[in-house]
Amino acid sequence: MSDENTAIRGMIFNKITLDFPEKNELLFRKKYFSDSIIQFRIAFLLVTVLYAVFGYLDSRIVPEYANLFQIIRYYVVVPILSVVLLLSFTDFFLKIWQVLLFISFIVAGVGISIMTMLVPENYSYYAGLMLIFSAGYFFIKLRFFLATIAGWTTLIIFNLGVIIYAHTSGEIILSNNFFFASANLIGMFAAYNIEYYARRDFYLNQELDKQMVAVEEINKNLEVKVVERTIELVDAKNKAEQSDRLKSAFLANMSHEIRTPMNAILGFAYFLGDAEDDAERNECIELIVGNGKHLLSLIDDIIDISKVEAGVLELNHTEFILNDLMQEILKLFLVDQNVKSKELKLLCVNALGSTESKIISDRKRIKQILINLVNNACKFTDTGSVEFGYKIDQKSLLFYVKDTGHGISTDQQKYIFERFMQGALDSTPNLEGSGLGLAISKSLVKLFGGNIWVESEIGKGSVFCFTLPFNQSTESIINLNQKV
Numbered sequence: 430m431s432d433e434n435t436a437i438r439g440m441i442f443n444k445i446t447l448d449f450p451e452k453n454e455l456l457f458r459k460k461y462f463s464d465s466i467i468q469f470r471i472a473f474l475l476v477t478v479l480y481a482v483f484g485y486l487d488s489r490i491v492p493e494y495a496n497l498f499q500i501i502r503y504y505v506v507v508p509i510l511s512v513v514l515l516l517s518f519t520d521f522f523l524k525i526w527q528v529l530l531f532i533s534f535i536v537a538g539v540g541i542s543i544m545t546m547l548v549p550e551n552y553s554y555y556a557g558l559m560l561i562f563s564a565g566y567f568f569i570k571l572r573f574f575l576a577t578i579a580g581w582t583t584l585i586i587f588n589l590g591v592i593i594y595a596h597t598s599g600e601i602i603l604s605n606n607f608f609f610a611s612a613n614l615i616g617m618f619a620a621y622n623i624e625y626y627a628r629r630d631f632y633l634n635q636e637l638d639k640q641m642v643a644v645e646e647i648n649k650n651l652e653v654k655v656v657e658r659t660i661e662l663v664d665a666k667n668k669a670e671q672s673d674r675l676k677s678a679f680l681a682n683m684s685h686e687i688r689t690p691m692n693a694i695l696g697f698a699y700f701l702g703d704a705e706d707d708a709e710r711n712e713c714i715e716l717i718v719g720n721g722k723h724l725l726s727l728i729d730d731i732i733d734i735s736k737v738e739a740g741v742l743e744l745n746h747t748e749f750i751l752n753d754l755m756q757e758i759l760k761l762f763l764v765d766q767n768v769k770s771k772e773l774k775l776l777c778v779n780a781l782g783s784t785e786s787k788i789i790s791d792r793k794r795i796k797q798i799l800i801n802l803v804n805n806a807c808k809f810t811d812t813g814s815v816e817f818g819y820k821i822d823q824k825s826l827l828f829y830v831k832d833t834g835h836g837i838s839t840d841q842q843k844y845i846f847e848r849f850m851q852g853a854l855d856s857t858p859n860l861e862g863s864g865l866g867l868a869i870s871k872s873l874v875k876l877f878g879g880n881i882w883v884e885s886e887i888g889k890g891s892v893f894c895f896t897l898p899f900n901q902s903t904e905s906i907i908n909l910n911q912k913v
């Protein structure tokens with residue numbers, strides 16, 4: 430109930446004419462017309478018939494005026510009402526019906542007024558005008574404002590006629606006026622209320638429709654949200670299950686990875702004790718150092734991935750010359766076992782000159798990513814070349830590592846950046862790796878705010894790319910460029 434009251438308070442309308450603001454008024458009038466048309470036709474038919482039937486009384490009550498009264502009834506009022514009734518079956522009636530009803534009210538009222546004027550003391554005609562007032566206000570569906578004007582206009586015309594033609598006493602005229610004016614007042618107030626409630630219903634229905642649309646919209650959104658959430662949950666569940674599987678695989682793989690160099694270290698340590706000459710001793714030491722280094726890098730990877738998982742890995746920005754870093758990596762791999770044994774061509778391509786390439790960024794982490802990628806490229810390329818370098822790409826530095834190696838299948842490309850993948854990929858040839866390099870690289874690139882991806886074709890080779898956006902490092906490049 431209180432909701433209804435709150436809604437009604439929002440109803441805007443003209444307090445005198447009851448009109449709504451423009452667009453709503455048009456809608457209301459359409460609705461009022463369709464709700465009223467049947468009642469209007471019945472009312473008009475009845476009023477017209479009664480108007481005609483009452484002609485019977487004329488010749489009996491006032492034979493001296495019967496002719497004139499019948500002309501009024503049968504040549505003016507009844508034909509006009511009949512035409513209006515017929516017009517109600519046309520399409521354009523909607524546009525003109527209220528004006529026609531207004532005219533009909535006045536015509537019928539003035540008709541009886543003339544009769545009352547001529548025989549003012551005759552109660553039959555006085556009663557007839559009262560009937561016209563009640564029909565005009567309550568029956569024919571003329572709207573309040575027009576009915577009021579028509580009602581009072583009729584009364585004014587009656588009074589003008591009475592003043593000009595009356596042959597009767599002022600008391601009768603006064604008493605008639607009392608009743609006619611009262612009928613108009615009662616009609617006005619009742620018609621006002623009837624129309625107000627019709628408008629109120631219309632407005633409340635409109636509000637209800639709006640709310641229903643809003644509720645439907647909310648329902649639709651809810652459904653979409655439920656579907657989205659369900660998909661998210663299924664995704665999360667799948668990821669959790671996959672992550673669980675991958676972690677188990679990773680642990681199994683790691684144990685194996687750690688045991689291999691550990692066994693080698695222990696084994697060669699025993700051999701060292703039994704070594705017969707320096708050459709044998711040196712060989713043992715070399716193997717112990719090599720396996721120790723491998724073990725150390727494995728442990729470094731595990732620490733890095735653990736830090737990434739825990740979200741505690743932070744970048745440490747310093748100023749450095751990027752080209753120097755690239756050169757360092759080139760030198761490192763020129764003596765790499767894979768490059769030397771397979772006689773790979775190693776190329777480093779820099780987009781900027783040495784001084785221009787001064788940047789502020791995390792040197793250690795860029796180096797780590799590049800070493801991971803170049804190392805993989807050398808590891809998985811049997812013949813041909815490995816090229817790495819960087820370009821300036823709009824708002825980021827684009828690094829790439831290109832090889833002419835095995836290539837990676839489209840299926841595998843989807844997983845290689847995932848953590849602990851190597852152990853889970855049966856097809857991956859075990860070429861000494863933790864399976865963490867790409868996962869760590871991806872996490873680091875993300876930490877920089879960049880992207881990493883691979884384009885590859887089996888048998889032709891692969892290109893690994895990653896971007897480092899300008900907001901950190903390259904703005905500094907620009908600044909430093911300006912200094913140069």
Ligand code: ADP
Nearest residue numbers: 805806809836845851857862863864865866867
């Ligand atoms: P891993 O320590 O095994 O190299 P990574 O995460 O670095 O671990 O790489 C995951 C897997 O992706 C590799 O085992 C290999 O199968 C594949 N891979 C990575 N880089 C290349 C490449 N340049 N060419 C072909 N395969 C690659």
